[in-house]
Amino acid sequence: MKILIIEDETDLLEVIRQSLEIENFLVECASTYDSALDKIISFDYDCILLDIMLPGGNGLDLLQELKNLDKSDNVIIISAKDSLDDKLKGLNLGADDYLTKPFHIAELTARVKSVLRRKSFKGKNIIEIGNLKLDVEERTLLINNEPLMLNRKEFDILTYMLVNKNRLVNKTSLAEHVWGDHMDQADDYEFIYSQIKNLRKKLKDNQAGVEVQAVYGIGYKLVQL
Template sequence: MKVLVIEDNRQLADSICNFLQGEGYVYERAHDVKTAEDKLLMFSYDCILLDLMLPDGSGFDILDFIKNKQISSGLLIISARDALDDKINGLENGADDYLTKPFHLSELNARLKAIYRRKKLEGTDTIIFNDISLDTDRMEVLVNDTPLDVTRKEYDLLLYFLINKNRVLSRQAIATHLWGDYTDNLANFDFVYQHVKNLRKKISAARGADYIETVYGVGYKFNANKV
């Protein structure tokens, strides 16, 4: 999961990001409204953690921005403001959940996963597509009921393909989603090719169908129509 943390308290942002990294998330940070809006225009995120009190505006400004730009990321408000009006306003304007500070990082993790399940996985922990089964809770992959020995990045890559079936994904989009926004400035994305190659090889070794197709000059597509 790729998360944008919008929080002006640097110490709290450090704590959240260190925790997310330990849990295997890809994260990016923004400490003000301007930086957050720039990132939301340039990159995509599975979920956004949004503080309401920011130095150059309000988290509600970002909520309006997300609505106007039709950004489909999951959104969890994290705020020291425990006012009922703020909660109602946030939820009615597009937030998926509201978590009051201080909070346990384990609860933050659980709420992120719950939002991701609702937004991306139709409320389930398991994605099943023909001969492939992916358990997002245990982070396990089965192909023809055989466990697949995949790396964390290979698992994330397969999940990204499965939730974007039949969509052409550029190498750059894959890189920024799975490794972070900094990859946007790299000269090439050969490392994406290597991970895709390894994943296809492992699926094939388990006698799974090769759904991942190369779109020359662009990237890859998970062809869900392949028999």
């Protein structure tokens, strides 16, 4: 799961980033209106934490931009402005939740997980396809009720592929979801290839009822066997 934090208070941004990374989320950050706009145009996110008052612009305008781009990123507004008008405007523009500063980090984390469950997994923590059962929150995978250990990237890839079952996922979308804007780590997609190769072998060796199929030159598709 990939999250974008748009927040200009450096200390708060860092606390939120660290707390979400402990929960195994992939986290990116933006501290100005312009840098945030560049990211939401260039990438897709599972959840955006959005401050309203930003250097260079208003966070509600970013919400409008998401709407103009027809993007379905989940948005939680985090703002010191406890104005009913701001809340209503934000929710009317498509925000999923509104949290007023100051707040407890544990509450923010719980709301992020709730939004992700509600939208991405239809309110459930567990994805079941065939003999495979993946627990998104606990980050565990069972095949025929037997645990299969995956590394972090393998798990993130499999989760993304399960959510997009039977859809062709191109390499760029997959890379952006798993590595965010740190694409240099993927070493020109070779690292992605090696992670998927290992994942496919583990699934096959453990008689998984799904397979990640390669579509030459384009990307991958997860199908049920």
